[in-house]
Amino acid sequence: GAVVSQHPSRVICKSGTSVKIECRSLDFQATTMFWYRQFPKQSLMLMATSNEGSKATYEQGVEKDKFLINHASLTLSTLTVTSAHPEDSSFYICSAEGGALVTEAFFGQGTRLTVV
Amino acid sequence: QQQVKQSPQSLIVQKGGIPIINCAYENTAFDYFPWYQQFPGKGPALLIAIRPDVSEKKEGRFTISFNKSAKQFSLHIMDSQPGDSATYFCAARGAAGNKLTFGGGTRVLVKP
Numbered sequence: 620g621a622v623v624s625q626h627p628s629r630v631i632c633k634s635g636t637s638v639k640i641e642c643r644s645l646d647f648q649a650t651t652m653f654w655y656r657q658f659p660k661q662s663l664m665l666m667a668t669s670n671e672g673s674k675a676t677y678e679q680g681v682e683k684d685k686f687l688i689n690h691a692s693l694t695l696s697t698l699t700v701t702s703a704h705p706e707d708s709s710f711y712i713c714s715a716e717g718g719a720l721v722t723e724a725f726f727g728q729g730t731r732l733t734v735v
Numbered sequence: 736q737q738q739v740k741q742s743p744q745s746l747i748v749q750k751g752g753i754p755i756i757n758c759a760y761e762n763t764a765f766d767y768f769p770w771y772q773q774f775p776g777k778g779p780a781l782l783i784a785i786r787p788d789v790s791e792k793k794e795g796r797f798t799i800s801f802n803k804s805a806k807q808f809s810l811h812i813m814d815s816q817p818g819d820s821a822t823y824f825c826a827a828r829g830a831a832g833n834k835l836t837f838g839g840g841t842r843v844l845v846k847p
Binding site for chain 1: 769
């Protein structure tokens with residue numbers, strides 16, 4: 620299957636700082652990328668959908684100014700958690716699809732964010 | 736209408752047994768039904784997927800059964816192994832590019 624690389628896999632940051640997570644499609648052009656948040660022993664919760672060159676579409680209840688999503692190229696999307704607080708600590712996962720060529724959703728390895 | 740209900744939440748089988756996980760959906764616009772396997776601390780990995788025009792699909796030891804009229808689909812893991820111990824998620828989606836709707840997940844433990 621297609622490869623989606625997410626970086627970093629783990630990050631610890633201080634409360635009040637910002638953290639950027641990268642999601643790259645390595646062997647296909649990702650026309651659509653999705654960002655999820657997952658709490659322990661729970662399912663994936665969709666945060667936002669981003670299409671290359673367009674503004675992200677956020678799910679209800681997700682703060683746009685706190686979770687900044689950029690999808691500037693067909694192989695890279697970034698999620699920036701701004702002014703992080705301990706309650707933002709979670710497992711963040713991206714997925715990517717490549718339009719007509721790659722219709723399945725392939726997931727990154729996930730990023731464990733801990734805010735101290 | 737957007738929900739996908741998955742059961743059971745967890746199950747334990749002996750090595751060689753056949754864990755069966757069931758999912759039900761309401762939205763008739765869904766036409767793509769993937770299953771994902773997730774190990775602790777890792778992202779979900781696509782296991783197998785089916786579309787409504789077939790009633791069964793097999794890939795290795797994994798089989799999806801699909802019942803369009805009942806709006807249900809299930810995953811069977813044949814000859815299960817301890818290495819299959821993971822959380823399994825069903826999902827559903829309309830056209831490509833639309834968001835996936837996930838089930839709640841099933842934690843499977845295969846005992847040696």
